[in-house]
Amino acid sequence: MPQPLLSSWPDQLTHFRRALNPHPPRMTSGPEHGHGAVALILRPGPQGAEILYIERAAHPRDPWSGDLAFPGGRIDPEDGGIRQAAERETYEEIGLDLRDADYLGGLDDIVGAHLPVRVSCCVYALPEGKNPPLRRNHEVSDVFYMPLDKLRAPARHIITRIDWNRAPRETPALTLLPGNRPLLWGITYRLTTQLLNRIGLPLLPPNVVSAG
Structure with a gap:
């Protein structure tokens, strides 16, 4: 299998599309x-493909308040399909x-494991x-790109304990940002790992237990 992170951008796109x-x-x-x-959005970077993530703004009625995510949201009847909804929300x-x-x-x-x-x-x-250029609305507090080679660094993949809906539980997660910034977990983590598995760049098993 070719090494997509070391190829030209057109070759990377061909690899991703086939995968x-x-x-x-x-x-x-x-x-x-x-x-x-x-929408899972890729762009070319100095060391290969990078993925765009957002940090959702804090909101007391949002179950994903403050989480890292991909841009997107609920499909409206007038959207006409999944792609149209993803593009509109983005x-x-x-x-x-x-x-x-x-x-x-x-x-x-x-x-969702805990939400319908x-x-x-x-x-x-x-x-x-x-x-x-990117222009955040009130639902987004930050937006950033993460290179795949950095995302896959073994030390980033951890098992952590989080408090979700007033109940602590352990979950796999990725530490994408420094300090006490949110972890990547849940649905967006699962979609990220699905992409990495498809393109032949799976994560190593989580090797750190961290208290959230």
């Missing part, structure tokens, strides 16, 4: 599940127009040589 399209993504359905769509949240981006394919749906929600993920790549 994402051996078959259609598995879709999950059920009347008990709300349906959301997110533009609303961070001002990034994905109509000029390269759509690479979709990941399998993820169903399923999430579909569309994967995009930004054109080489372009770095469009």
Whole structure:
């Protein structure tokens, strides 16, 4: 298998597209599940592909308040489909127009472990040589890109204890930001690991236990 982080950007895109399209993504359905769509956005960086993440703004009625995530949200009836919802939400949240981006394919749906929600993920790549400005709305407190080579550093992959909905539990997570910034866990962690597995760059098993 080629090493996508060491290839040219066009070669990386070819590798990603082939990895994402051996078959259609598995879709999950059920009347008990709300349906959301997110965009996993890749761009070329000095050491290879980078993934865009947002930090959600704190809100007392948001179950994902303050979490790291991909831009996205609930699919509206007028959206016309998963991709349209992911693109609309991305533009609303961070001002990034994905109509000029390269759509690479979709990941399998993820169903929330503790919330009745399923999430579909569309994967995009930004054109080489372009770095469009981002404009955060009130739902987003920060936006950043994370290089895949740094994301996959073994020390970042941990088992941590978090308090979620007033109940502590242990979960795998990634430490993407320094200090006491949020960890990457839950649905976005699962989508990230799914992408890494598809492209042949899986994480090593978590090797740190940390108190959250």
